[in-house]
Amino acid sequence: MAEAIEQKELVRKDYVSDVEVRWCVGCGDYGILKSFTVAMAKLQLPKEKVCIVSGIGCSSRFPYYVDTYGFHSVHGRAPAVATGIKLTQPDLSVWVITGDGDALSIGGNHFIHMLRRNPDINMILFNNQIYGLTKGQASPTSPIGKITKSTPFGLIDGPMHPLPMALTAGATFVARVPDTDGAMITDILMQAHKHKGVAFVEILQNCNIFNDGAWFPIAKKANRAENSIVLKHGEPMTFGADNTKGFRLNGMNIEVVDMEKDGVDISELLVHDAQSQDATLAFKLANLAHPEFPYPVGVFRQVEAPVYESGVRKQEHEVAEKFGNADVEKMLHSGETWQVEA
Amino acid sequence: MQKEVSADKAPDKSSPIDEDRRSNAPEELDITTIRFAGDSGDGMQLLGTRFANTSAVFGKDVMTLAEYPAEIRAPAGTIAGVSGFQLSMGPQDIYTAGDMVDVLVVMNPAALKSNLEHVKEDGILIVNEDTFTAKNLKKVGYDENPLENHALAGYRVFPVGISRLTALALEPLGVEREQVNKSKNLFALGLICWLFNMPLDNTLNWLKTKFGKKPDVIKANTEALIAGNKYGDSNQLFATSYVIKKREKQKQPGTYRYLNGNSALSMGLITAANRADLHLFLGSYPITPASDILHELSRHKEFPVTTFQAEDEIAAIGAAIGASFSGSLAVTSTSGPGMALKTEFIGLAVSIELPLVIINVQRGGPSTGLPTKMEQSDLFQALWSRPGECPLIILAANSPKDCFDTAIEACRLTLKYMTPVIILSDGYIANGSEAWRIPSMDDLPEMKNEFYTNAKKFHPYQRDSKTLARPWAIPGTPGLEHRVGGLEKEDITGGVDQSADNHAKMVHFRAEKVARVVADIPPLEIEGDKDADLLVVGWGSSYGAITRAVMNATDDNVSVASVHLRHLSPLPQDLGDILKRYKNVLIVENNLGQLWTLLRSIYLVDAKLLSKVNGVPFKISEIESKIHEMVKG
Ligand SMILES: Cc1ncc(C[n+]2csc(CCOP(=O)(O)OP(=O)(O)O)c2C)c(N)n1
Numbered sequence: 025m026a027e028a029i030e031q032k033e034l035v036r037k038d039y040v041s042d043v044e045v046r047w048c049v050g051c052g053d054y055g056i057l058k059s060f061t062v063a064m065a066k067l068q069l070p071k072e073k074v075c076i077v078s079g080i081g082c083s084s085r086f087p088y089y090v091d092t093y094g095f096h097s098v099h100g101r102a103p104a105v106a107t108g109i110k111l112t113q114p115d116l117s118v119w120v121i122t123g124d125g126d127a128l129s130i131g132g133n134h135f136i137h138m139l140r141r142n143p144d145i146n147m148i149l150f151n152n153q154i155y156g157l158t159k160g161q162a163s164p165t166s167p168i169g170k171i172t173k174s175t176p177f178g179l180i181d182g183p184m185h186p187l188p189m190a191l192t193a194g195a196t197f198v199a200r201v202p203d204t205d206g207a208m209i210t211d212i213l214m215q216a217h218k219h220k221g222v223a224f225v226e227i228l229q230n231c232n233i234f235n236d237g238a239w240f241p242i243a244k245k246a247n248r249a250e251n252s253i254v255l256k257h258g259e260p261m262t263f264g265a266d267n268t269k270g271f272r273l274n275g276m277n278i279e280v281v282d283m284e285k286d287g288v289d290i291s292e293l294l295v296h297d298a299q300s301q302d303a304t305l306a307f308k309l310a311n312l313a314h315p316e317f318p319y320p321v322g323v324f325r326q327v328e329a330p331v332y333e334s335g336v337r338k339q340e341h342e343v344a345e346k347f348g349n350a351d352v353e354k355m356l357h358s359g360e361t362w363q364v365e366a
Numbered sequence: 367m368q369k370e371v372s373a374d375k376a377p378d379k380s381s382p383i384d385e386d387r388r389s390n391a392p393e394e395l396d397i398t399t400i401r402f403a404g405d406s407g408d409g410m411q412l413l414g415t416r417f418a419n420t421s422a423v424f425g426k427d428v429m430t431l432a433e434y435p436a437e438i439r440a441p442a443g444t445i446a447g448v449s450g451f452q453l454s455m456g457p458q459d460i461y462t463a464g465d466m467v468d469v470l471v472v473m474n475p476a477a478l479k480s481n482l483e484h485v486k487e488d489g490i491l492i493v494n495e496d497t498f499t500a501k502n503l504k505k506v507g508y509d510e511n512p513l514e515n516h517a518l519a520g521y522r523v524f525p526v527g528i529s530r531l532t533a534l535a536l537e538p539l540g541v542e543r544e545q546v547n548k549s550k551n552l553f554a555l556g557l558i559c560w561l562f563n564m565p566l567d568n569t570l571n572w573l574k575t576k577f578g579k580k581p582d583v584i585k586a587n588t589e590a591l592i593a594g595n596k597y598g599d600s601n602q603l604f605a606t607s608y609v610i611k612k613r614e615k616q617k618q619p620g621t622y623r624y625l626n627g628n629s630a631l632s633m634g635l636i637t638a639a640n641r642a643d644l645h646l647f648l649g650s651y652p653i654t655p656a657s658d659i660l661h662e663l664s665r666h667k668e669f670p671v672t673t674f675q676a677e678d679e680i681a682a683i684g685a686a687i688g689a690s691f692s693g694s695l696a697v698t699s700t701s702g703p704g705m706a707l708k709t710e711f712i713g714l715a716v717s718i719e720l721p722l723v724i725i726n727v728q729r730g731g732p733s734t735g736l737p738t739k740m741e742q743s744d745l746f747q748a749l750w751s752r753p754g755e756c757p758l759i760i761l762a763a764n765s766p767k768d769c770f771d772t773a774i775e776a777c778r779l780t781l782k783y784m785t786p787v788i789i790l791s792d793g794y795i796a797n798g799s800e801a802w803r804i805p806s807m808d809d810l811p812e813m814k815n816e817f818y819t820n821a822k823k824f825h826p827y828q829r830d831s832k833t834l835a836r837p838w839a840i841p842g843t844p845g846l847e848h849r850v851g852g853l854e855k856e857d858i859t860g861g862v863d864q865s866a867d868n869h870a871k872m873v874h875f876r877a878e879k880v881a882r883v884v885a886d887i888p889p890l891e892i893e894g895d896k897d898a899d900l901l902v903v904g905w906g907s908s909y910g911a912i913t914r915a916v917m918n919a920t921d922d923n924v925s926v927a928s929v930h931l932r933h934l935s936p937l938p939q940d941l942g943d944i945l946k947r948y949k950n951v952l953i954v955e956n957n958l959g960q961l962w963t964l965l966r967s968i969y970l971v972d973a974k975l976l977s978k979v980n981g982v983p984f985k986i987s988e989i990e991s992k993i994h995e996m997v998k999g
């Protein structure tokens with residue numbers, strides 16, 4: 025029977041659970057959910073082999089809507105739960121779904137530590153720059169000056185930037201994608217799945233109730249060509265309606281050039297190298313802000329590094345080989361013992 | 367016969383302090399208490415452990431107490447930096463590390479000053495006189511050298527140049543001064559082994575295994591050990607040597623070893639996982655006095671055991687819960703402050719009804735409190751410090767070796783009832799050691815475990831009619847895909863359901879499930895005189911002191927009974943009836959009355975309280991005099 029399940033071709037609907045989706049009408053989360061299930065079907069992942077772990081937030085309701093194994097844990101700490109799952113069953117496809125408050129505020133510590141350990145877990149951060157579920161307070165990604173329920177006179181705290189944070193923590197796969205580009209989400213999630221090691225994906229998500237339009241200048245379909253730049257490994261960094269603009273390195277800094285107006289040849293443009301061991305380029309790109317620059321999206325970095333759970337398992341096997349396999353009696357009798365005769 | 371402790375004055379015949387005797391035949395002793403104290407850099411824990419180990423291997427019953435400062439190296443020679451190790455040994459079952467000390471070995475003035483109060487009148491003091499310099503004396507506020515005035519008149523003082531003699535013994539080896547310093551404790555061990563006629567073989571073997579790759583260190587330590595031993599032999603300093611009497615009542619036959627509570631817990635967990643055929647997973651974050659569980663389990667990856675040193679206690683339990691969800695026997699270990707951090711996740715574990723063992727090795731609180739000292743003050747925390755109605759199973763270990771059985775019992779219950787179990791241990795039994803009869807596998811309970819696989823009739827919250835446990839359906843199992851989480855779920859289906867009646871039903875299910883564990887609790891054993899008027903009740907590490915106090919009182923024809931609780935949630939079914947059978951009930955605990963409050967409120971009994979909160983375990987004598995006082999009325 026198990027085999028029969030594996031052999032049947034899975035379609036997107038097979039990954040959709042029968043739980044009624046409870047996000048606000050128009051919420052960016054719907055599109056992400058759809059692109060995720062499309063990715064699942066394209067990857068033909070056996071449903072029982074997928075485990076989705078979330079924290080708390082609107083975004084963290086995600087696991088209920090996918091018909092795989094799911095775990096809606098506590099606020100901010102899904103990375104810990106996911107790590108325990110991965111260490112027990114390394115061959116599961118484990119996904120962490122989190123929000124900007126969940127990952128970067130209450131869960132900041134776990135976020136950093138999961139990334140530095142490099143387990144083969146995919147983390148998707150739904151960044152809407154607001155606390156959705158608690159009805160609209162400032163989040164760690166809200167910009168300075170932002171008026172929210174908790175900051176009626178404007179936010180004073182400076183924001184946190186998830187991508188530079190992820191890179192600094194040592195993430196081996198780092199990507200960003202707008203919620204308006206379903207095909208790109210699916211593509212990047214598939215790449216994240218195939219990447220061996222931790223994958224961090226930031227999705228620029230619209231909360232149309234409490235922070236409507238926060239990403240519109242970048243993410244709206246009409247604005248994407250001019251205000252974002254899609255990073256493609258091995259290709260020159262170009263953007264614009266006709267791809268006539270691009271990034272050039274000027275000294276240590278990235279500058280925007282218009283190839284036609286400035287008379288710049290495409291060969292002078294920066295070529296994206298996501299696979300460089302040196303994360304400097306990825307870090308520079310991750311720090312570019314709109315409107316000074318088009319906002320980079322796509323895969324910033326993808327490098328190979330030892331995978332956490334593989335290392336853990338390998339060590340367990342090595343120890344077993346060196347000291348002999350599990351023998352409880354031997355363990356209990358180890359060290360100095362003595363006999364009391366009858 | 368000498369009682370385990372009791373009087374402050376050592377009885378004549380059995381006392382190791384008979385000045386007039388000068389014979390070669392060693393004097394026979396009954397229960398004897400020895401304390402080693404020195405600077406935290408002097409290796410006192412090692413010295414004590416080795417001596418206790420030797421005594422245990424040599425057939426003596428032993429129990430130990432480790433007392434060390436919270437600072438790794440407080441300023442040398444200060445009172446704050448004194449590290450002590452006490453052990454009691456004897457020819458009968460030993461229940462505590464002893465009250466007052468027969469023999470005190472001190473390495474410096476600070477150790478003497480801070481430990482003298484523990485020594486019996488006329489007790490033996492073996493003192494490293496080399497450290498009694500003007501500078502060291504001044505550091506601890508001695509105006510005069512106590513070895514030279516009459517300050518120690520009530521004791522038998524044996525000044526020994528331990529530093530000088532160790533240096534002399536190691537001179538031919540040409541070792542560094544640092545090594546001489548490190549070998550001093552072995553000189554002292556050699557001497558004390560001579561004094562108690564204990565063999566050196568097992569320490570010699572231990573040195574070889576411990577320092578296998580460092581022949582110089584083995585050599586230096588061996589020379590120091592032998593020099594100390596010879597010093598006792600060739601010197602007229604001591605009037606006599608001593609032996610512990612032969613046991614009257616044979617110990618239960620079998621293979622024995624010596625171990626502390628944290629090792630026993632760790633081995634219990636491995637044994638349980640092995641019997642249940644489950645992968646053992648520990649999520650932990652270092653904290654005194656629980657860290658040794660993390661250390662010990664990390665040495666046993668072959669079983670396999672996965673140990674995860676998390677970024678904090680929250681992640682440690684979070685990972686353990688994830689491991690449990692996916693099919694490991696999951697454990698998280700910590701002490702009070704870490705328990706505080708785990709609170710939210712413990713609630714989640716109760717709500718999603720998965721197996722999980724949570725270990726709290728208690729220390730003095732609140733806050734950072736007394737990291738290296740014992741207390742039993744986290745009972746209320748274990749019972750109630752979670753939002754919502756959040757019952758779970760709570761067990762307390764009562765001695766170092768009992769930690770093994772408690773670990774097995776915790777794993778058995780958590781797997782059977784699919785709900786978390788908290789184990790309460792404490793700093794006394796975690797670091798205290800005793801002899802343990804290694805059980806045969808046949809003596810241990812069955813620990814059957816089967817993951818649920820039947821996709822045809824699967825409901826995540828369908829319950830076993832007897833235990834109310836829900837099925838353990840792990841990821842990877844085809845057809846059982848389901849979601850769990852902290853939101854209230856619908857009975858049977860497990861879907862999110864916040865409706866009023868359903869919530870009430872689920873609250874009752876979770877409480878009822880824990881309540882049903884009483885069916886698994888064996889009848890309580892009453893020790894002492896069952897028909898007495900007074901019943902002493904305790905839990906956790908006070909077991910030894912209470913048991914011995916009741917034995918001593920019984921020997922004095924005072925009628926008293928005692929009962930000790932391993933299960934604190936739920937409480938045993940027969941406890942209420944037992945409490946009501948006695949005219950007087952005395953509850954003994956190292957807190958301000960947590961069990962006392964609980965039992966009074968549940969059973970409406972007018973129990974009295976004997977409380978102690980100074981970071982050290984109860985003395986037998988303290989409980990004994992309270993018993994006498996209450997019986998006299
Ligand atoms: C321990 C704890 N503190 C606070 C909350 C309340 N809370 C729930 S979600 C949330 C913020 C969610 O924001 P975000 O992570 O950005 O997710 P979003 O709803 O925007 O998707 C907060 C503060 C909680 N559930 N648990």
Ligand code: SF4
Pocket residue numbers: 046047048050051052053082083152156157230231232233234
């Ligand atoms: S509050 Fe915002 S983020 Fe939450 S569901 Fe509604 S639109 Fe989406």
Ligand SMILES: [Mg+2]
Pocket residue numbers: 081123124125150151152153154155156163
């Ligand atoms: Mg948000």
